[in-house]
Amino acid sequence: MAVRRHDFGSTLVAALALMAGLAWTGEAVAAGYRTANFVIEAPTADLARKIGDAAEQYRHTLAVEWTGRPLPRWSRPCPITAQVAPHLGAGGATSFVFDRGEVFNWTMTIQGSEERILDSVLPHEITHTVFASHFRRPLPRWADEGACTTVEHPFERARQHKMLVEFLTTGRGIAFPEMFAMREYPPDVLPLYSQGYSLARFLIERGGRHKYVAFVGDGLARDDWAAALERHYGVGDIAKLQHIWLDWVRQGCPAPPAAVAAVQPDTLAAATLTTRGQSPDPRASTWAPADGGPVTTSAARSSVYARVGAVRR
Numbered sequence: 001m002a003v004r005r006h007d008f009g010s011t012l013v014a015a016l017a018l019m020a021g022l023a024w025t026g027e028a029v030a031a032g033y034r035t036a037n038f039v040i041e042a043p044t045a046d047l048a049r050k051i052g053d054a055a056e057q058y059r060h061t062l063a064v065e066w067t068g069r070p071l072p073r074w075s076r077p078c079p080i081t082a083q084v085a086p087h088l089g090a091g092g093a094t095s096f097v098f099d100r101g102e103v104f105n106w107t108m109t110i111q112g113s114e115e116r117i118l119d120s121v122l123p124h125e126i127t128h129t130v131f132a133s134h135f136r137r138p139l140p141r142w143a144d145e146g147a148c149t150t151v152e153h154p155f156e157r158a159r160q161h162k163m164l165v166e167f168l169t170t171g172r173g174i175a176f177p178e179m180f181a182m183r184e185y186p187p188d189v190l191p192l193y194s195q196g197y198s199l200a201r202f203l204i205e206r207g208g209r210h211k212y213v214a215f216v217g218d219g220l221a222r223d224d225w226a227a228a229l230e231r232h233y234g235v236g237d238i239a240k241l242q243h244i245w246l247d248w249v250r251q252g253c254p255a256p257p258a259a260v261a262a263v264q265p266d267t268l269a270a271a272t273l274t275t276r277g278q279s280p281d282p283r284a285s286t287w288a289p290a291d292g293g294p295v296t297t298s299a300a301r302s303s304v305y306a307r308v309g310a311v312r313r
């Protein structure tokens, strides 16, 4: 049995503050709302209804986007506790338990402005539940957080890209062989989110979400990620993938040729992710780290909090 906790990448500070008893002490949760798969507590009845209806919609849409079919109804609903305020930093955490191939005991806490909860935090956290329900076992953290970040608002994804460039140029990148082996969050966690997002985007732009899910399932089943990469993306070496990906980042993350791009309909992307395939960061097009500079590891534990604080909006 394993309890699996997931935090919304951009503001781990919220979860950390929660643990310290410093946050979530604002408005009392005032209203509840129940859907088929969720029980929502939010400051007002209107917000609880909006969040609940959006959660159900995302649960359906995202399951189809990623796995090709909707999820069956859960035996017990997932409780969602929402703190909503205009200037509250966006954040969220979802936990659940795996036991003998089943997943249960969902709990989700989310916070932020109404807009950011509905367009980023909720789809991110719901994607965790889709993956947990689909794979019924823990995913490598980069593959899980990376994929969940691809469904966030373009604003949040652009911010991840900007941080990625900073991490890669300040020695905080994570070598792919090490990243692929990580089952838990590293002490310096933010580079895992940025790099995981970037690699997930790179792979999804080369075959779509269904292929990504098939790749992850294959890697999990055989515990052989090089073989899974070879089978699904034609790159049979994790270090070589790092080289190819890094080169793509250096070039400003250009969209792939149509021939190798996603061939399946990607309705979510078409509907909401209007900047997909483009570099959201103008600096990226001119960014050029030292040639051949390796992606190195770093463990700056204390910088996690400072970095989060520095980038919060």
Ligand SMILES: [Zn+2]
Residues within 6 Å of the ligand: 006, 007, 008, 009, 124, 125, 128, 145, 148
């Ligand atoms: Zn997450």
